[in-house]
Amino acid sequence: MSLLQFIFIVVALLFGFLNGFHDSANVAATAITSKSVSPRLALGMTALANLVGPFLFGVAVATTIGSEIITEPAMTIPVAMAGLVSAITWNLVTWLLGIPSSSSHALFGGFIGAAIAGFGVGVIQINGLFKILTALFISPLLGSGFGWLAMKLVLRSVRDQGPSVNNVFLRGQWLTAAVLGLSTGALEAQKTMGILTLGLVAFGMLAEFHIPLWVVAASAGAMALGTIAGGWRLIRTVGAGFYRVRPVHAFASQLASTGVILGATLLGGPVSTTQVISSTIVGAGAAERLKMVRWGVARQIAAAWLLTLPATGLLGGIGYWLLHLVW
Numbered sequence: 235m236s237l238l239q240f241i242f243i244v245v246a247l248l249f250g251f252l253n254g255f256h257d258s259a260n261v262a263a264t265a266i267t268s269k270s271v272s273p274r275l276a277l278g279m280t281a282l283a284n285l286v287g288p289f290l291f292g293v294a295v296a297t298t299i300g301s302e303i304i305t306e307p308a309m310t311i312p313v314a315m316a317g318l319v320s321a322i323t324w325n326l327v328t329w330l331l332g333i334p335s336s337s338s339h340a341l342f343g344g345f346i347g348a349a350i351a352g353f354g355v356g357v358i359q360i361n362g363l364f365k366i367l368t369a370l371f372i373s374p375l376l377g378s379g380f381g382w383l384a385m386k387l388v389l390r391s392v393r394d395q396g397p398s399v400n401n402v403f404l405r406g407q408w409l410t411a412a413v414l415g416l417s418t419g420a421l422e423a424q425k426t427m428g429i430l431t432l433g434l435v436a437f438g439m440l441a442e443f444h445i446p447l448w449v450v451a452a453s454a455g456a457m458a459l460g461t462i463a464g465g466w467r468l469i470r471t472v473g474a475g476f477y478r479v480r481p482v483h484a485f486a487s488q489l490a491s492t493g494v495i496l497g498a499t500l501l502g503g504p505v506s507t508t509q510v511i512s513s514t515i516v517g518a519g520a521a522e523r524l525k526m527v528r529w530g531v532a533r534q535i536a537a538a539w540l541l542t543l544p545a546t547g548l549l550g551g552i553g554y555w556l557l558h559l560v561w
Contacts, residue, residue, distance in 0.1 A: 242315060242433050247456040249318050250426035252325045253337045254284060254460025257422055260491075260511040261415050262464070264484035270407040277464045279408075283415025284423070285458035291420035293445045294502030299428030300435075301443045302362030303345065308353040313345070314433045316553035320344030320546045333535065336506035339542035341425055342366055347550030352558065369503035373494065374536075377510040380490035381517025388486045389522070403481035410488035417496040418507050419457060425504065426453040476512075477519045477526045486521075487514040509539060 261283075262276040271279065304313070321340035328335035349357050392399045427445050430453065434440045477483075491507075491514045498505040512535060519527045 238311070239437050239439065242311060242437070243430065243452075245315060245318050245322070246426055246430040246433065247452055249322050249325075249337075249341070249429070250423065250453050250456030251460035251463075252322055252329075253422050253426065254281075254457035255463050256325055256329065256335075256337050257418060257457075257461070257507055260507050261411065261418050261461075263511075264479050264487055264515065265407050265411045267479045268404070268407070268481045268484035270404040270481055270484065271411065273464075276411065277462055279412060280415040280418075281458040281461040283412050284419030284461050285454050287416040287419030287421075288423040288427070288450055288454040288457075290416065291496070291499050293424060293427060293450070295421055295499060295504045296424035296428035296431065296445055297443070298362065298365060298502045298504055299341075299345075299425055300432040300445075301428075302359055303342070303366065304349045304353075304362075305357045305359060308349045308357035309432055309436050310352070311433060311436050312554055312557040313348045313352055314429055314436065316348035316351075316550050316557055317341060317345030318429060319553050320347065320549035323549060324542065324546050328538065333538045335538045335542050336370075336508045337422070338425060338504055338506040338508075339370060339539060340546045341429065342370070342504070343543040343546030344550030344553070345429070347547030348554035350547075351551035351554040365502075366504055369498060369505045370509070373498070373503075373505040374509045374513040374539075376494050377490065377513030378517035378520070380494055381487050381514030382521040383517075384490040384514075385483070385486040385518040385521035388482060388489075392482075400481050403485040406485050407481070407488060410485060410492065414488050414492045414495070414511075417492050417499060419454065421495055421499045421505070422507055423450075423453040423457045424499075426456060476515055476528055476532060479515065479519075483515065483518045483522070486518045487511065490514040490517065506539075 261280045265271045265276045266273050321344045324340040325337055346358065427449050430449055431443060431445050435443055491511045494510045495507055516527055516532055
């Protein structure tokens with residue numbers, strides 16, 4: 235293995251680590267703020283689930299990312315590296331600002347921006363791009379809709395119960411948060427798998443695009459380590475920014491998020507778990523009372539999501555030209 239190959243693998247796994255660092259907020263935030271699980275235990279459970287999840291649900295999303303976005307001539311190391319660096323930069327900036335932005339948006343924006351800067355728009359595969367954009371822009375609608383529906387169903391099922399029903403929701407989150415962690419790990423780790431495998435093909439370390447077991451294990455491990463580190467700024471925003479999350483909200487949003495994320499994972503749709511989980515929390519709160527949700531916070535986060543693709547696309551393009559000069 236050459237030094238350049240080693241550096242690329244390290245950068246790809248750094249993205250996976252930061253992805254876990256970011257997305258620990260998504261999975262653990264509601265369980266923590268509803269006081270069903272202690273913060274450290276919640277992050278530990280999520281990390282373990284993130285480590286196991288990628289081995290359970292296939293590699294459909296990784297295949298979409300690594301082989302269906304750009305054509306083969308653009309599958310070069312500078313393109314992959316520029317996409318990774320732009321996504322890493324964006325993740326760090328939004329973490330410092332406490333904004334739960336989408337690592338998925340950041341990676342796709344940087345990757346596509348770098349490919350266009352180096353090879354022109356003709357290298358973009360329209361079907362793959364449509365698949366990604368559809369998944370990214372529909373997932374918040376699905377998340378909020380499923381969150382609203384789950385909350386309505388949960389409230390109806392316990393309308394004749396006393397306050398002690400909260401204990402059911404507190405204990406139930408041990409299961410729902412664990413399953414959500416498995417599905418999130420399976421989806422998010424595949425983004426690292428896809429870009430890392432693409433780089434291995436570009437280096438000639440693999441003859442064709444297929445994902446080796448060690449890539450699955452390394453990507454899962456990087457995400458699990460990032461999760462255990464915990465993005466506490468983002469946990470506060472997701473868990474308490476929209477409204478005061480109670481056990482019933484946490485339980486309903488976790489059920490809804492798991493349904494959307496697991497379905498996308500099996501179908502190969504690279505949705506953003508940040509978008510899905512945040513929107514299910516909003517949907518669950520709106521189902522109880524519209525005025526309970528701090529819509530200003532929701533609008534700020536939505537604006538950050540919309541800004542991510544063009545901003546990281548620009549970063550990816552600039553990064554490609556700088557790397558191209560060095561290469």
